[in-house]
Amino acid sequence: MRTRLIGLYTSVFIFILSGCFNETVEEEGLAMITVTNMASFPVYGFEIAYENGYSGMAYADGSRLEEGDSLDFTFTKGDGYHEDGLGDVTFFVIIDSEENAYPIKGTFPLEAYEDQCYTFTLTGDKIENAQMYLER
Numbered sequence: 001m002r003t004r005l006i007g008l009y010t011s012v013f014i015f016i017l018s019g020c021f022n023e024t025v026e027e028e029g030l031a032m033i034t035v036t037n038m039a040s041f042p043v044y045g046f047e048i049a050y051e052n053g054y055s056g057m058a059y060a061d062g063s064r065l066e067e068g069d070s071l072d073f074t075f076t077k078g079d080g081y082h083e084d085g086l087g088d089v090t091f092f093v094i095i096d097s098e099e100n101a102y103p104i105k106g107t108f109p110l111e112a113y114e115d116q117c118y119t120f121t122l123t124g125d126k127i128e129n130a131q132m133y134l135e136r
Contacts, residue, residue, distance in 0.1 A: 031085065031086060035070065036070040043094070044099070045071065091103070093130060
């Protein structure tokens, strides 16, 4: 009986945790941007400039992102996120361990929509021809 209860509690705990990692953002006033590195040049992180702020994300140890690695940016109303979304967003790529960031051409108007999750992919073989794509 005790083993069954532990198994039940473990299952419920895993179910609750898995809800935090799916692509649906359920908390009010929350938006998430996931950026996946598919570029063949060195990438150490990403920075985002948006209407009411600026945010950066990299590995804590400063290591390089491998092709296929993703980083998540999470925004709440306190971060400058509002009911209409984040506004115009510009991406920057950190291309060395010195944290030099270079802008990616173009901006993305990120308006709020049903689940407020945005998924972007970085491509290119060098920073000069890097492109960011919004996946829907």
